Amino acid sequence: MIIGEVRTGLLRNSLPLPRQAVVDLLSLRPGRQVVATDRPINRTVSPDSIVGVDCTLATEPQAKARGIGTVVTHAVVVGGAVLQSSSRTRLEWVDYRERKAWTHYTHRRGVVDVLGNPPPVQVVNGSKRSSHQRDTLDLGAMCQRMLMLVQGRPQLDYKPGLRTQPTQLRWNATARKGARPAVHLHIDDESRRTVDVVVPPELLGEASRFCEDLALHDWLYTALGNVVEQAERDMAAGTDPMKLLGSALTLLVRLWMPGAHVDSALRPLWADLEDVPGFSQSWHRNVAWIRDQISMSTLTAWQDARTF
Amino acid sequence: MLVFASSDKGGTGRSVTSCNIAFHLAQRLDVAYLDFDFGSPTSGAIFEIPRAERGVEREGLHTYFTDGITDPRRLDVWRQTTRQDLRGSNVRAGRLAFFPGDKGGAEFGTTREIQQRCVELFTRLDSEFDVVVVDLSAGRSAALTMALMATAQPSMRGVTARWLVFHRWTHQHIVAANGLVYGDRGLLAVGKSAGHDQDTLLDAIRFVRVAVPNLREHNPGQTAAQATWLHACDEELRKLAVDNRLGRSRILGTTPVEPVLQWREQIIAESDVSAKIANAGTVKSFRELSVRLTDDAVWEGM
Amino acid sequence: MTTIDTSAYTEATAKPEPRHVALSHLSVEVGHFYMEDLADGDERIRTQFRKVLPWLEATRTALAADLDGVVKPRLSTCFLIDDYFRTDTSPDEIVDRLLGIADEFGITIDYLAREAGCFEADRVPLAELTAAMLLPEPPVGTTGARPPVQDSGWLCNGERAPDTNSGNQAMMPVTDWEPPVEFGKRNHSIFLDVELWKDRTERVDGRLVERRQWSCPFLASVWQLLRLGALRYEGEPVAQPQRWTGDSWPKRWSDLPAVVQLTQNPAPFAAYRTTSILPQSYLGIEHAVRVILDHLDIDKSVTDKTVERALREGVRLPEQLSSRVSHIFVEAPVAGARW
Numbered sequence: 047m048i049i050g051e052v053r054t055g056l057l058r059n060s061l062p063l064p065r066q067a068v069v070d071l072l073s074l075r076p077g078r079q080v081v082a083t084d085r086p087i088n089r090t091v092s093p094d095s096i097v098g099v100d101c102t103l104a105t106e107p108q109a110k111a112r113g114i115g116t117v118v119t120h121a122v123v124v125g126g127a128v129l130q131s132s133s134r135t136r137l138e139w140v141d142y143r144e145r146k147a148w149t150h151y152t153h154r155r156g157v158v159d160v161l162g163n164p165p166p167v168q169v170v171n172g173s174k175r176s177s178h179q180r181d182t183l184d185l186g187a188m189c190q191r192m193l194m195l196v197q198g199r200p201q202l203d204y205k206p207g208l209r210t211q212p213t214q215l216r217w218n219a220t221a222r223k224g225a226r227p228a229v230h231l232h233i234d235d236e237s238r239r240t241v242d243v244v245v246p247p248e249l250l251g252e253a254s255r256f257c258e259d260l261a262l263h264d265w266l267y268t269a270l271g272n273v274v275e276q277a278e279r280d281m282a283a284g285t286d287p288m289k290l291l292g293s294a295l296t297l298l299v300r301l302w303m304p305g306a307h308v309d310s311a312l313r314p315l316w317a318d319l320e321d322v323p324g325f326s327q328s329w330h331r332n333v334a335w336i337r338d339q340i341s342m343s344t345l346t347a348w349q350d351a352r353t354f
Numbered sequence: 355m356l357v358f359a360s361s362d363k364g365g366t367g368r369s370v371t372s373c374n375i376a377f378h379l380a381q382r383l384d385v386a387y388l389d390f391d392f393g394s395p396t397s398g399a400i401f402e403i404p405r406a407e408r409g410v411e412r413e414g415l416h417t418y419f420t421d422g423i424t425d426p427r428r429l430d431v432w433r434q435t436t437r438q439d440l441r442g443s444n445v446r447a448g449r450l451a452f453f454p455g456d457k458g459g460a461e462f463g464t465t466r467e468i469q470q471r472c473v474e475l476f477t478r479l480d481s482e483f484d485v486v487v488v489d490l491s492a493g494r495s496a497a498l499t500m501a502l503m504a505t506a507q508p509s510m511r512g513v514t515a516r517w518l519v520f521h522r523w524t525h526q527h528i529v530a531a532n533g534l535v536y537g538d539r540g541l542l543a544v545g546k547s548a549g550h551d552q553d554t555l556l557d558a559i560r561f562v563r564v565a566v567p568n569l570r571e572h573n574p575g576q577t578a579a580q581a582t583w584l585h586a587c588d589e590e591l592r593k594l595a596v597d598n599r600l601g602r603s604r605i606l607g608t609t610p611v612e613p614v615l616q617w618r619e620q621i622i623a624e625s626d627v628s629a630k631i632a633n634a635g636t637v638k639s640f641r642e643l644s645v646r647l648t649d650d651a652v653w654e655g656m
Numbered sequence: 657m658t659t660i661d662t663s664a665y666t667e668a669t670a671k672p673e674p675r676h677v678a679l680s681h682l683s684v685e686v687g688h689f690y691m692e693d694l695a696d697g698d699e700r701i702r703t704q705f706r707k708v709l710p711w712l713e714a715t716r717t718a719l720a721a722d723l724d725g726v727v728k729p730r731l732s733t734c735f736l737i738d739d740y741f742r743t744d745t746s747p748d749e750i751v752d753r754l755l756g757i758a759d760e761f762g763i764t765i766d767y768l769a770r771e772a773g774c775f776e777a778d779r780v781p782l783a784e785l786t787a788a789m790l791l792p793e794p795p796v797g798t799t800g801a802r803p804p805v806q807d808s809g810w811l812c813n814g815e816r817a818p819d820t821n822s823g824n825q826a827m828m829p830v831t832d833w834e835p836p837v838e839f840g841k842r843n844h845s846i847f848l849d850v851e852l853w854k855d856r857t858e859r860v861d862g863r864l865v866e867r868r869q870w871s872c873p874f875l876a877s878v879w880q881l882l883r884l885g886a887l888r889y890e891g892e893p894v895a896q897p898q899r900w901t902g903d904s905w906p907k908r909w910s911d912l913p914a915v916v917q918l919t920q921n922p923a924p925f926a927a928y929r930t931t932s933i934l935p936q937s938y939l940g941i942e943h944a945v946r947v948i949l950d951h952l953d954i955d956k957s958v959t960d961k962t963v964e965r966a967l968r969e970g971v972r973l974p975e976q977l978s979s980r981v982s983h984i985f986v987e988a989p990v991a992g993a994r995w
Contacts, residue, residue, distance in 0.1 A: 058481055058512070077785040077889040096953050097804060098794040116791070117800055133800075147840055148793040149950050149976045177413075178425070184801040187424040191803060194474045197481075197509075204512030206481045209384065276384075279446045283382050422802040467802075 047166060048219045048250060049173045050134030051185040052258050054265035055212030058197050060205045062126035062297065065090075071201040072121055086306050092121040092196075096155055097188055100145065103137075104172030104182040105164050111172075113137070113183055115151045115158035119192045124262055125301045127207075131192035132261075133185040134254050139163065158183070170218050174240045186214060208293045210269040215261040217241040219253030229315040231260065239264060245312070252309040259308050260319070266298055267325055270332050273298075277339065288343055291336050299333055302326070356476060356513060357487045357647060358501050360541070361520040362530035364492045367564040368520040370619040371609060371640070373400040376487045377440075377621050378644035380431075380450035383484035387431075388453045388475075389415060390490045390497040392462065395455025397489055400619050403434045409457035416459030418475070419468050426475070428453050439625040448484070461491070464500050472504040480513045485648065494539055499548075502541070506549035516653065517541065517559040518606060523566040523591060532598035535559060558653065560606035562643065568610050568635070606652070607643045612636040674891040674958050678924035680730035681971065682719050683883045684712060685932040686763060687735040688876075691742040693990060694750050698757060700989055705761045707986040708933045712763060715931050715984075726970050730923035734767035736879060739909035740775055741872070747905040747912060755918070766922035767897055773914025774878035775870055777895035783870045785889060786878050787852065791953040793839055812849040813947045814838035850874075850944040873944035877952075880945055880981055882915070885926030885962065886954055897925045928966050928973055929980045935988040942983050949978040 057063065063071065065082065068090045072080045078093030096116050103111040119133040140159045151159070160169065172179075178186060193212075214237060222244055230242045241260060243253050273294040277287035304326065305316040320326055359372040369391065376387045389397040395414070398406030409416075410427050418426035431450040432441055462468070479486045490497045505515045519541075521531035535541045545555045569584055576584075595601055614622060614632045622640065626632035646652045686708050693700055712733070719729045737750075751768065758765050775783045792804045795815040817836045838845035852874045858867050881887045887894050898913040906912060915925060932942070954977065966973045974980060 055481065058477070075788045076781060077788065079890050096791055097800050098791055099798050099800045100794045100796050101799040145796075145840065147950075149978075152791055152951070152953060153956070153975055155953060155956065178423075180412075180423075181797065182799060184424065184799040187422075187799070187801040190424045194477070197477060198473075200508070204477075204509055209482060209484055211482050212478075276448075279382065279448065282446050285382070424801065 047170070047221065048134055048136045048253060049170075049185065050132060050217050050219075050254055050257060051189050052130055052132045052215045052217070052261035053186070053189045053193050053212055054128065054130045054215070054261045055193065056206050056208060056210050056269070056297065057123065057127055057129045057202060058204045058206045059127075059202045060207045063123070063201065064126060067201050068123045068126050071196060071199050072123060074121070074195065083307065086303055087125050087301065088123075089125075089307050090123045092192075094118040094120050094155070095192065098148070098151065099158065099183060102182045103158075103160065103164070103169055104175055104179045105168040106171035106175055107168060109164035109168045110162040111164035111169060112161040113158040114145055114161065116155050117158065117183075117185065117188055118156040119188045121192050121196045122258060123196075127297050128262060128265070128301060129193065129196055130258055130262060131189045131196070132254060132258050133188040133192070135185075136250075137166075137169065139166070166220070170220070170242070173218055174216060176234060176238075185216070189214075207297050208269070208273070208290070211237055211272065213237050213239060213261065213265045213268060215239040215241060215257065215264065217243060217253075217257040217260075219243040219245055219250060219257070221245060221247040221250045223247060227312055227315050229256075229260075229318060231264070231319060236268075243315070249309065249311055252312055256308045256312045256315060259305065263302065263304050263325060266301055267329055270294060270298055270329065270336075274332050274335060277336075288340065291340055294336060295340070299336075302329055302333075355485050355648070356480060356505065356515045357485060358490055358498075358515065358517045359487060359520065360490045360498055360517065360534065361492050362534035363521075363527060366492070366520045366522055366527065367609070367615065367619075368492070369397055369489050370400055370615055371520060371562060371564055371643070372487050372489050372518070373397060373619075374621055374640040375644045375647060376450060376485075377431075377623075378641050379485050379487075379648065380448050381444050382448060383648070384448040384482070386428075386451045386453060386479050386483040386486045388479075388486065388488045389455045390488050390501070391492075392416065392455060392459060392497055393491050393495075395457075395459055398429075398452070398454050400621065401431050401435050401452055402437045402440075402620065403429055403431070403452065403454075404436055405434070406452070406454040409455040409459055411457055414454045414456035414459065416456035416462070419471055420462050422467075422471070426453055437621070437623075439623055440621060451483070461496055464496055464503075469500060469503055472500050473507050473510060476504055476513065477509065494534070494544075498541070499544055502545045502550065503548045506545070515558060516647065517555075518562050518647075519559060520562045520564050521600075523563050523588075525591065525594060528591060528594050528598055528600060531561060531600055536599060559604075560653075561600050561604055562606050563608040565611045565615075566608045606646050607639060609639045609643070610635045674888045674955060674961075675893055676961065676965075677885040677893045677896070677926050679885055679962065679965070680732045680923040680925070680927035681723065681727075681929065682715065682729075682731045683925065683927035683930045684715050684731060684733050685735060685883070685930065685934070686712060686733050686758070686765060688738070688932070688934055688938065689735065689754075690738045690990070691745050694737070694754070695745060698753065701754060701757050702760070704935065704986075704988045705758055705763055707988045709761050709763060711933050711984045711986065715933075723971075730927075732766045732923040732925055732927065733764060734769055734883070734915075734925065735765055736769045736771055737909070738771040738872075740771040740870075740875060743772075743909055745909075746907045747909055748907060751905045764919060766917065766919045767925050768912075768916045768918055769879070769882075770909055770912060770914055771875055771879070772909065773895055774875040774882065777914035780889045780894050782878050782882075782887065782894060783853075783875060785887065785894075786874070786881065786952070789952045789954060790852075790948075791951055793951060795839075809851060809853045809855065810849055811852055811948060811951055812836070812847065813950075814841070814845060814847045816849065848943060848947055850947055852948070873941050873948065876941055877945045877948040880930060880949060881952075881954075881977075883926055883930045884928075884977060884980060886958055886977060888955055888958055928962070928971055929982070931982050931984065933984045933986060935990050936985045937990050938983075939985055946978045946981070949981065950976070952977070 069080045072092035075093040082090040096118050098116050100114045103113045105111050117135045122130040135158045137160050225244050225246050228244045232240045280287040305313045359368050361368040376385050379385045389395045395409040413427045415426050417423050429452045431452050519531050521527040546552045622632045622636050627634050627637055723729050815837045836847040838847050851871050853868050853870045855868050857864050882895050895914040897915040897917040899917045963973050
């Protein structure tokens, strides 16, 4: 089983960064490579950063569970504009009771040994608790630290092109022999989501990529929704929303490609999400609305110019 | 945009005025309000959020800074306030997120790690909210120093920061406000040592005169001698303010004496005015402050 | 083969497999010299090589016994010169003298390495590269909420005594002193806290510049990693041995490659295992090296390959790098402090 968290937000830069600048931005560890994919859209991934942990695992209902091992975190930039940081670790149930020499854990990066034999379902539920329980494994902190590290890098001009609310998506993926891949997305509140994924064991490693893709699109969807709301508020107050709508078009719209970077075996999960809640349909409706507003505003401006 | 609310003395109406400014800003923008009055975190009471009246039980800003939690508690004022009239006042209002301190929290010393956390908090919230109002402890506090140091960081250079200094309309308050800005270990001096350009920083500072008596209004209970004396005082204070570099061009605005606020620190909404409890002038002054705060023309260099 | 990969599109994502380096069975370090040791006449060098010789023979015999005649033993010898902490000597005064003395005792030295080469070789910042691999061991209760104290420049094998009162809120109760604890101790702790580097501000051409000075144990760890063939820069081997083609040795150490090949056809520089024959006073440094090696996130694709390759020629290698490193400490005089 893997548990993870993905935090998604906009890079603090007024315009999308070109490819090479993104590679520099994500060169966070000397000697380790940044991996960039260019099609269908640029997606660049930083080298993993690794942190050692030894602490209680949150469980629900409460059970005895201690986790010892390492958590890996990387940063992802999509389209030179959206920044994600993603922390994850594979949980392995063990039957020893005392912590082993540190090298036992450093050799298995991104694995946390689970001591105390808690029922797996209780660990999953614990990882989904709405508020982080103090003194338990804190993936969110590692995620946030990576996010801030990148956001403070000198490649950026520190002027976000849009003000948007970041999202946090906590996920868990369980391997089940012969299972058909399945996903459940739950919206906790305006910025937090939880995702359960079930996959056959050979696809477990692909789950994190899928969840990053899901987090990206959920964030895009949320951000564009907020832009529309803000534009309506501006229009009601007599403020011109064109700059806002223009930025949204420039920064967000071309990034919508559900499943593009996901392993083909997991792409059917997207099809399920397109059925309910039907992401793309409402996305395209919002995009059309924004374009309409911009066209109408252009038309009005043109007509005004003609009357003078 | 970051807005820092400071005052040399306590009891200047800094918190209540900033809360009201935040309330008005949030009618059209997404606003965060941070309670950096670490010695006595009480802004929750002004927003009338019972569970955060004197800070929250856990995961408030104190814990964020001293214990290293990742996401400090944020409360949606529209949903959490017990004031019905605030809740539904404007269907199109922006977000108003309140970041409370911890109940029983106290001032803490600044370490490098805490400084770094402060920079992170400001950057995070600036990317998310149109305006972030930071209510600082009174005087030359650790919170003020931390804010000045954080805003001088290279990664904050794209972020607009504006500084408000609240003072009452009395001799002592005017002198004290001057000291807070221009004096030894004042805002400008500390800002300079933190790496701010002093002139740019000065351009980003405005004073707010709080609870200024309106002498033009007819007051039937006043004798002629009283009125003359008051006018003379007022005139003297005006001169004093100019001498202390707190004159007209340096003020963002003035708020009138508001009886409601003398009794109870709260948000003054339209409903309080229509119920004839609060004065229309008070709401007007808060709204004007919120408009001028975000009007770049007001903040052009002098 | 004409079958097509299941996906219709692939991109060269710039993540090739790391490249191999040639490996011996054993790399033996016959000396680690400081400029003080070298500047002070020949006698000290002579004593050291005299002490080293029988042990070098012993390692040869032991290796042959381990391999049991299945494969021909590959053993290379090397020594390290410290030109990082002091650069005020010149190779043309020292190298031939040193090799001459080694020759008196019949010791062949295959490779000469520079300590500054462990800091940077062929413009690759090796020390920085290694520092980025540090993976400190978490004390019990580490949730990942706070950044590991990586930028402090220290690494320890346990949990430090708790800091009493910095960054706390005012008016918190004062706590009692508690001792540091070694991780995985049996009864009592042997707690070691190693300084990895020191940052200092220096004036260069009138400007203040931050400079990081790496500690001797840290550079010695890089040295072990090089000898174990465990370092890569973006998948490429680093500090590969080079021959010196000049007529005479240069005036400046920095003109030499990080690792110079001295003999005609030596066994490869890097090896499955390393042995260092050193004066006793190096015990502290080598203890620190061990702690550092146990706290690194080494490129797994490199170490796995090495284990596999060794197994193919019948050599079983422990996964843990520090278990492949051994020492022989001899009684030999040294000039002054070692770090």
